[in-house]
Amino acid sequence: DIQVTQSPSSLSASVGDRVTITCRASQSISSYLNWYQQKSGKAPKLLIYGASGLQSGVPSRFSGSGSGTDSTLTISSLQPEDFATYYCQQSYSSPYTFGQGTKLEIK
Amino acid sequence: QVQLQESGPGLVKPSETLSLTCTVSGGSISSYYWSWIRQPPGKGLEWIGYIYYSGNTNYNPSLKSRVTISLDTSKNQFSLKLTSVTAADTAAYFCARHKGAGHNLTPYDYWGQGTLVTVSS
Numbered sequence: 543d544i545q546v547t548q549s550p551s552s553l554s555a556s557v558g559d560r561v562t563i564t565c566r567a568s569q570s571i572s573s574y575l576n577w578y579q580q581k582s583g584k585a586p587k588l589l590i591y592g593a594s595g596l597q598s599g600v601p602s603r604f605s606g607s608g609s610g611t612d613s614t615l616t617i618s619s620l621q622p623e624d625f626a627t628y629y630c631q632q633s634y635s636s637p638y639t640f641g642q643g644t645k646l647e648i649k
Numbered sequence: 650q651v652q653l654q655e656s657g658p659g660l661v662k663p664s665e666t667l668s669l670t671c672t673v674s675g676g677s678i679s680s681y682y683w684s685w686i687r688q689p690p691g692k693g694l695e696w697i698g699y700i701y702y703s704g705n706t707n708y709n710p711s712l713k714s715r716v717t718i719s720l721d722t723s724k725n726q727f728s729l730k731l732t733s734v735t736a737a738d739t740a741a742y743f744c745a746r747h748k749g750a751g752h753n754l755t756p757y758d759y760w761g762q763g764t765l766v767t768v769s770s
Contacts, residue, residue, distance in 0.1 A: 574754060586694065591748060631756065634754065635754075637696055638696045639696070
């Protein structure tokens with residue numbers, strides 16, 4: 543199985559801050575890396591697909607980059623509704639695996 | 650707008666079979682891959698398996714011996730069966746669609762709201 547490791551596991555930030563979350567795969571996954579946002583009690587929501595593709599309806603303050611083993615999710619200016627848990631996921635090969643999550647909290 | 654809705658018992662006894670159904674509305678089940686994903690309380694996400702509208706399936710090896718995913722195209726539904734459950738199978742179970750018709754190496758663009766299944770006597 544491909545292991546996917548996110549860092550940090552938690553993060554405190556303020557409204558307006560720029561935030562970056564990193565995901566590292568145990569082997570090259572090309573650009574088959576996706577990012578989700580999950581709020582408490584809700585289903586995950588797709589933000590970024592194929593490492594850098596912005597899902598329809600997602601604000602442009604969210605962006606993704608990377609390929610190979612390393613990818614990043616950046617939120618350019620945090621809004622109050624962005625405080626949630628973020629997961630990366632590799633869709634390069636089955637079993638499709640998720641990172642352990644990054645909980646983004648208000649400072 | 651595509652919508653997915655999970656249904657099934659919220660409580661299952663140890664050693665019994667967990668059975669859930671996902672009903673797809675606002676779009677056809679045809680031409681897409683459909684997955685089940687679960688999340689134990691307070692923990693991360695685990696992919697369980699997928700089914701293609703043709704009936705082709707692929708399961709997570711960690712669960713393969715206990716999992717069956719099937720579909721009913723006439724009802725626009727697909728289902729999950731997980732046998733011999735234990736407390737470790739207690740989780741929120743989500744159904745989801747793979748983005749892009751005919752593609753399985755893609756993320757999940759539509760999700761059900763999730764249903765909590767508790768394994769307890």
